[in-house]
Amino acid sequence: MADNTKGRRDFMGMALGGFTALGGIGALYAMKRTWDPLPSVKAAGFTTIDVSAAQENVLNVEKWRGKPIFVLKKSKDMKPDDRDVIVGSDRFLVAVGLCTHLGCIPAYAADEHKFKCACHGGEFDASGHQIFGPPPSPLEIPPFKVEGTKVVLGEEGPEYKKMKEAGLTA
Amino acid sequence: MAHFDENAKPFSQKWLDERLAVSTLKRVLSTEYWIPKNINFLWAMGMVLAATFGLLLVSGIMLLMYYKPDVNLAFDSVNYTIMSEVGYGWLWRHIHGVGASVVFLIIYIHMFVGIYYGSYKRGRELIWLSGMLLFVTFSAEAFSGYMLPWGQMSYWAGMVITNLFSGGSLEAYGLVEWIRGDYVPGDAFLTRFFMLHVLLLPLVIIGLIVLHFGTLRIPHVNNQDGEEFDFEEAAELYKAGKVKESKVIPFNPVFLSKDVFVMGIYFIFFFYLVFYHFEFAMDPVNFDPADGLKTPPHIYPEWYFLWSYEILRPFSKDLGLIAFAIAQVIFFMLPFLDKSPNVAPASRRGLFKYWFWIMLVDMIILTFMGKLPPQGIWNTIGLVAALLFFALWIALPIITKLEKKL
Amino acid sequence: MKELKIFGIVAAFTLLLYWGVEPFAHSKMHKHVEGHDFVYNGTADIEEAEAKGKQEVAEAKKKFWADVEKISKLKGDVAAGEAAFATCLGCHTGQPINMGGVIPPKLDHAGALYDKKYLIALIKDPAMASNVDHKYKDTSTHPMGSIKMMMGGDQQIADVVAYIKAKKAAEVTPKEAYEEACGRCHAMRYMKWTQLGETPKFKYEKDALAYKIKVLDEQDAVKKYMGKLPPDLSIIIRARSEHFLETFVENPQSQLPGTSMPRVGLTKEGYEKVKAYLEESGDPSKPKREALGPWVLLFFFIFTILAYLWKKSVWKGHH
Numbered sequence: 001m002a003d004n005t006k007g008r009r010d011f012m013g014m015a016l017g018g019f020t021a022l023g024g025i026g027a028l029y030a031m032k033r034t035w036d037p038l039p040s041v042k043a044a045g046f047t048t049i050d051v052s053a054a055q056e057n058v059l060n061v062e063k064w065r066g067k068p069i070f071v072l073k074k075s076k077d078m079k080p081d082d083r084d085v086i087v088g089s090d091r092f093l094v095a096v097g098l099c100t101h102l103g104c105i106p107a108y109a110a111d112e113h114k115f116k117c118a119c120h121g122g123e124f125d126a127s128g129h130q131i132f133g134p135p136p137s138p139l140e141i142p143p144f145k146v147e148g149t150k151v152v153l154g155e156e157g158p159e160y161k162k163m164k165e166a167g168l169t170a
Numbered sequence: 171m172a173h174f175d176e177n178a179k180p181f182s183q184k185w186l187d188e189r190l191a192v193s194t195l196k197r198v199l200s201t202e203y204w205i206p207k208n209i210n211f212l213w214a215m216g217m218v219l220a221a222t223f224g225l226l227l228v229s230g231i232m233l234l235m236y237y238k239p240d241v242n243l244a245f246d247s248v249n250y251t252i253m254s255e256v257g258y259g260w261l262w263r264h265i266h267g268v269g270a271s272v273v274f275l276i277i278y279i280h281m282f283v284g285i286y287y288g289s290y291k292r293g294r295e296l297i298w299l300s301g302m303l304l305f306v307t308f309s310a311e312a313f314s315g316y317m318l319p320w321g322q323m324s325y326w327a328g329m330v331i332t333n334l335f336s337g338g339s340l341e342a343y344g345l346v347e348w349i350r351g352d353y354v355p356g357d358a359f360l361t362r363f364f365m366l367h368v369l370l371l372p373l374v375i376i377g378l379i380v381l382h383f384g385t386l387r388i389p390h391v392n393n394q395d396g397e398e399f400d401f402e403e404a405a406e407l408y409k410a411g412k413v414k415e416s417k418v419i420p421f422n423p424v425f426l427s428k429d430v431f432v433m434g435i436y437f438i439f440f441f442y443l444v445f446y447h448f449e450f451a452m453d454p455v456n457f458d459p460a461d462g463l464k465t466p467p468h469i470y471p472e473w474y475f476l477w478s479y480e481i482l483r484p485f486s487k488d489l490g491l492i493a494f495a496i497a498q499v500i501f502f503m504l505p506f507l508d509k510s511p512n513v514a515p516a517s518r519r520g521l522f523k524y525w526f527w528i529m530l531v532d533m534i535i536l537t538f539m540g541k542l543p544p545q546g547i548w549n550t551i552g553l554v555a556a557l558l559f560f561a562l563w564i565a566l567p568i569i570t571k572l573e574k575k576l
Numbered sequence: 577m578k579e580l581k582i583f584g585i586v587a588a589f590t591l592l593l594y595w596g597v598e599p600f601a602h603s604k605m606h607k608h609v610e611g612h613d614f615v616y617n618g619t620a621d622i623e624e625a626e627a628k629g630k631q632e633v634a635e636a637k638k639k640f641w642a643d644v645e646k647i648s649k650l651k652g653d654v655a656a657g658e659a660a661f662a663t664c665l666g667c668h669t670g671q672p673i674n675m676g677g678v679i680p681p682k683l684d685h686a687g688a689l690y691d692k693k694y695l696i697a698l699i700k701d702p703a704m705a706s707n708v709d710h711k712y713k714d715t716s717t718h719p720m721g722s723i724k725m726m727m728g729g730d731q732q733i734a735d736v737v738a739y740i741k742a743k744k745a746a747e748v749t750p751k752e753a754y755e756e757a758c759g760r761c762h763a764m765r766y767m768k769w770t771q772l773g774e775t776p777k778f779k780y781e782k783d784a785l786a787y788k789i790k791v792l793d794e795q796d797a798v799k800k801y802m803g804k805l806p807p808d809l810s811i812i813i814r815a816r817s818e819h820f821l822e823t824f825v826e827n828p829q830s831q832l833p834g835t836s837m838p839r840v841g842l843t844k845e846g847y848e849k850v851k852a853y854l855e856e857s858g859d860p861s862k863p864k865r866e867a868l869g870p871w872v873l874l875f876f877f878i879f880t881i882l883a884y885l886w887k888k889s890v891w892k893g894h895h
C-alpha cells in the first residue's frame with residue numbers, strides 16, 4: 001500500500017471521527033437537558049407567605065424549596081437588626097431553618113428568644129445570629145421580595161439585594 | 171507466574187500486553203479478523219442491529235429517570251412528564267418507540283439474508299441458534315416494554331398474551347395468575363414486567379450478543395456465493411500486500427468502513443421516522459389509559475408479532491395454541507431440517523429457491539391478515555396462509571434432500 | 577449494480593409490509609366518514625335517519641333544516657338582538673353553575689367559535705341542532721329546550737344570531753376556545769382543567785379535598801346527564817387520528833352512532849383553535865420536533881457522505 005493512500009485513508013477516517021464526535025456532543029447536550037430539574041420543579045420554587053396575621057414571638061415554619069423557613073415576628077423587646085425583613089411597620093426574622101453547623105432544624109425557645117439546635121448544641125438569637133456552640137455563621141436568609149403584606153420567597157427583591165451586597169444574608 | 175518486564179511504563183503498549191494481551195485481542199477481533207470480500211450491504215445488518223440496540227439502550231436509560239412503574243402513575247409519567255416536561259424526553263421516547271419497531275425489521279432482514287444465503291449451515295449452526303435465541307429474547311423485551319406506558323393496548327395485550335399460558339383446555343389459570351401476580355394484569359404485573367424489561371432481559375440480550383459474536387469468529391461469516399475457501403491462505407495473501415488478489419479483508423478498518431457507510435444510510439431512514447413518521451410505531455390506541463372494563467374495538471399486536479398471531483387465530487383454541495407454539499420454535503430447527511449439502515444462495519438451489527420466496531410471501535400475507543379484522547375472506551386467506559406455513563416446513567426436508575450437490 | 581438491485585428488493589418488500597399493516601389494514605378497520613367542511617345544513621342528519629329507516633324523523637329533520645335555511649336568509653337587527661340576548665344570559669352566566677345536566681357555556685366568543693346556521697338551528701331547537709334528538713322523547717326536554725318558548729319567532733332568532741356574530745366575535749385564544757366549546761364536559765388533567773374550570777392552588781389539603789369533592793359532584797351530574805363521564809382530552813390529539821377528530825367534532829354521530837355527545841357547531845377557524853389547544857396539551861413537542869428534525873437529518877446526511885468517502889479510501893486497491 002502506497003504511503004499517500006494511507007494518508008488519505010487516515011484523513012477521511014479522522015474527518016468522520018471528528019464529525020461523529022460533534023454529533024456526540026449534541027447528544028450529550030440533550031442528555032444534560034434531560035438530567036435538568038423539570039420546569040414544574042423550577043416553577044414551584046416560589047413560596048408566598050402572608051405575614052399580616054403573624055403574632056409576635058410566635059414562630060411560624062413555612063416550606064420553601066423543600067427547606068423549612070423560620071418566620072418570626074419580632075416583639076418590641078427584641079433588638080432590631082440589619083437582617084430584619086421589614087413589612088409595613090413590623091420587623092421579621094425570615095431565615096432558612098437549618099443550623100449552619102450541619103443542617104439540623106433548631107427549635108425555638110419562645111421565652112428565651114433563642115433557637116437551640118438539638119444536634120450539637122448550637123444556639124441562635126431572634127435575629128438569627130449564632131451566639132453559642134459550633135455554628136460558624138448566622139441562619140441563612142433566603143432570596144425574598146416584599147409585596148404589601150406578603151413575602152415572596154425565591155425572588156430577589158431590592159431589600160434582599162441590599163442585604164446581600166452588605167454580606168448579611170449568610 | 172508469567173514474566174513481567176519491570177521497566178515497562180504503566181499503560182504503555184507492552185505493559186498492557188503483559189496484563190491484558192491487547193495486541194492479541196486487537197489482532198484476533200479486529201485487524202486480523204478476516205471477512206470474505208464478496209459480500210454485499212446485507213452483511214452490515216449485524217452492525218446496524220448493534221447500533222440500534224445501542225440507541226435503544228441509551229434512550230431507555232434516559233426514559234428510566236422519570237418513568238414510574240405504578241398503575242396509577244405509569245401512563246402520565248410517560249405521556250405527561252416525559253413527553254412534555256423532561257428536556258428532550260419526547261426525543262428519547264420517539265427514538266425508543268421507533269427503535270423497538272425498526273429493530274425487528276432489521277432482525278427479519280438479517281434472518282432472511284441468513285436463510286437466503288444458507289448461512290445457518292455446515293459449521294454455522296450455532297450462529298443461527300444463538301441468533302434465534304436473540305430473536306426470542308428481543309420479542310420478550312419488546313412485549314414487556316409495550317406494557318410500560320400502561321395504555322389500552324398495553325393492558326389488553328398483557329391480558330391476551332398471558333392468557334396464552336393457560337394452555338387452552340389445560341386451563342392452567344393458576345400459572346397465568348402466577349405470571350401476573352394477580353387475577354388480572356395489575357400493579358404487580360406492571361412492576362415485574364418493568365423489572366424484566368430494564369434488567370433481566372437486557373442482561374440476557376447482552377450475554378447473547380456476546381455469544382452470537384463468539385459463534386461467528388471460528389466459522390467466519392458466509393459470503394454471497396456460499397464459496398468455501400481457505401481463510402488462512404487468503405489472509406497470508408492479504409498480509410503480503412496482495413489485497414486485490416486476496417479473498418478476504420480485515421474487519422477493521424476495511425469491513426467496518428462499509429458497515430459505517432451502511433449505518434449512515436440507515437440512520438437517515440431511522441431519524442426520518444423518529445421525527446416525521448413515528449405514529450406507525452406508537453399506536454394511537456395506547457394513548458388511551460388502560461381500562462380493565464373496556465376492550466378496544468380492534469386489538470392487534472405490534473406488526474412484528476402479527477404473523478405468529480395469525481397462525482393462532484384461524485384454528486380452534488387448542489389447535490391454535492399448538493400451532494402458535496410450533497411457529498415460535500420451528501425456525502430454530504432450520505439448520506437440521508435443511509438436508510441439502512449445499513451452502514449457496516437460494517437462487518442456485520433448485521426447489522429451495524421457490525421455498526424461500528413462498529415462505530417470505532406467506533409470512534407477509536400472515537402479517538397482513540393478523541392485523542385485518544377477523545371476518546369473511548380475511549379469515550379464509552389467513553387459514554390458507556397458516557396451513558401453507560406448516561406445509562412449507564414439512565416440505566423443507568424433502569425438497570432439500572432432493573437437491574443436487576452443486 | 578448488484579447491490580442496488582438487492583437494495584431495491586429489500587425496500588420493495590419493506591414498503592409492501594408497511595402498506596399492508598398500516599394504510600391498508602386501517603382502511604379496513606375504520607369505516608370511512610365523509611367530512612362536510614364544517615358546513616351545517618343537516619344533510620348528514622337526514623341521511624342518518626333515512627339509513628336507519630326512520631322516515632318520520634327524516635322528514636322532521638328536513639323540515640327543520642329547511643326552516644333554518646330560511647331564517648339564515650333573514651336580515652338580523654343587531655340592536656334588537658342585543659335585547660333578546662339578555663334572555664340567554666339568564667343561564668349562560670359564565671359561572672360554574674350546573675343547569676339540568678351541565679354548566680351552560682360562556683358565550684363570550686360564541687360569534688367567533690360557532691357557525692351562523694348552527695346557532696340559528698340551536699336556538700330554534702337545541703336537540704335537533706346538536707343531533708342528539710334521539711336522547712329525548714320530545715326535543716323540548718333538552719336542558720335548553722325551553723328556549724323555544726322564550727324566542728318570539730324567526731325574526732328574533734335572526735336578530736340574536738346577528739348580535740352574537742357581530743358583538744361576540746372577538747379574537748379567541750386556543751385556551752378560551754377549548755373552555756367555551758368543550759371544557760364543561762371534558763376535563764383536561766394535563767392542563768389542570770376540570771369541568772369546573774382551572775383548578776386553583778390550595779395551601780391546605782382540606783381545601784384541596786373540598787374542591788375535589790365539588791369537582792366529583794359536578795362530574796356525577798355530567799355523568800348522569802351524558803350516560804358516562806366524557807373522556808379527559810389531555811392527549812386525545814394522539815389517541816385519535818386527525819380525520820377522526822375533525823369529523824367527530826363536526827358530527828359526533830358520524831363516528832360514534834348513538835353517542836350522547838352533542839354537535840358543538842364549531843366553524844373551521846373555531847375548530848383549528850380548539851385543535852391548537854389539544855396539541856398544546858397532548859403533543860407539546862411538535863414545534864421542537866419540527867425545529868430539530870432537519871438538523872439531525874442533515875447531520876446524518878453529512879455523516880453518510882463522509883463515511884462513503886472513508887470507505888472509498890479504505891477500499892482503494894481492493895477490487
